[in-house]
Amino acid sequence: MADVPPGPGPLPDTFAVFPLSGALLLPKGKLPLNIFEPRYLAMTEDALAAGRLFGMIQPDPALPCLAHGPGLHRVGCLGRISSFSETDDGRYLITLSGVSRFRIAEELEMRRGYRRVRAELAPYAADLATAEQSPTPLPRAPLLRALRDYFRTRGYSANWDAIKGMEDAALVATLAMACPFTPTEKQALLEAPTEAERAAALLTLLEIDTHAAGAAPRPS
Secondary structure (H helix, E strand, C coil): CEECCCCCCCCCCEEEEEECCCCCCCCCCEEEEEECCHHHHHHHHHHHHCCCEEEEECECCCCCCECCECCECCEEEEEEEEEEEECCCCCEEEEEEEEEEEEEEEEEEEECCEEEEEEECHHHHHHHCCCCCCCCCCCHHHHHHHHHHHHHHHCCCCCHHHHHCCCHHHHHHHHHHHCCCCHHHHHHHHHCCCHHHHHHHHHHHHHHHHHHCCCCCCCC
16 A cells, blocks of 8 residues: 655645545544445545545435435545555555535535535634643543543453553544544534534543443543
């Protein structure tokens, strides 16, 4: 699999989007994708040729279906292809690294079968901050306790050394993306205004799901 170096320069305000229910991409998160539909193969090829960027967004079941596909939530996440490989049967296996959230301003004409939008990224400028630039502490210890309870009730195993070694923002993004929350819950995590609020929402979801599974909370 080829690693793709980071792209320089400002982010575009027009780009392709990949609507996929239940697929959450967050800034500082990494989403593996298996690309096989012709329109999304075309989208990936076009992205690799120019900036390596496209957006992930969820369909909104509350909206009517349009002629070119389902109605979309207004907020998604722009990602950069950070690694890719091509299989013998013509699929792309890619890793999409989350860059910044965006809000759809308008949908544009389709290109090669895939959907495109003009988006607003300025409201989410904080997504581009480094850990040093956004030093707000996150509830790491309670989050890890809740995660252990959550995994134990479901019989999941985890590499705890790797989890403990992750930076706060990457840890929250990875857990929010990997846990099997509903599409509505994932959209709420995406739209949380700040990383601290996303971490608090993630903690609440883990505790609620663990309680619903009949587990008693661990002592603090």
